[in-house]
Amino acid sequence: MCSSSGGEETLVLTSSDPKTLRQFLEAVLERCKTSGFSENDIFAIRLCYEEAVANALIHGNRRDPTKKVTVRCQFGPDWIRLRIEDEGEGFDPATVPDPTAPENLTRPSGRGLLLMRHYMEVTVHPPGNIVELLRRKSSSDLDRRH
């Protein structure tokens, strides 16, 4: 679904199928490219989308194919906002251990949120089944336009 108002465009998908969710990502990234997001931005958006959707499918919906993930992608003049919602019970981000702490360094999982926070502004809405990711265009792109 695609809608547009006030200069902002929104793309929405609801699915439980990883392949469909990935196809949606490719459409989002195409839109990013035509909107002037840099290669670094696109790398960051791809990585964060993949991590957030994987968390939603695996940890949120616990791989239940009857449960869906809804992705809402909103484009502003110089930003993109992704909102990923699953049908799980949610989680408290404050309880996620710091994966960079020496005692956690060899843990095989728990790095997705850290990476998302590095590349995008992350907001987790209570009860924790909605993650919002915001990325502004790299400043070098803005400089180039002026």
Next chain:
Amino acid sequence: MSSAQKTPVLLVEEDPSGVLIGTFQLNRVVDEEVVQRLSEELAALAATGRKVILNFSKVEYLSSSVLGKLINFQRRLKEHGGELRLCCIHPSIYEIFEITRLNTLFDIYRTEEEALEMF
């Protein structure tokens, strides 16, 4: 079965010095099915207990789940008496290792030749 499913994630070759070099064949190591296949290939590689280099030159994207597989692989390889080196990691991917501080856990080299020399 799709062609992607038939393709091994790693092409493993033996260097004349006896080091096993596993080169990633895909530029994106993200899909759960691909990561699972990688996990199986790494398990077989760990069981050799050999000196191993993983060459990332083709990898442009990977998910955090791959990092977990690498951590388990290094641990199992060491348990079997082997050693691991990583090489040829693109700057954007190396940044992921830095953010997660896994650059301190793995021995990472710029080139395959440097990784070989350090064994």
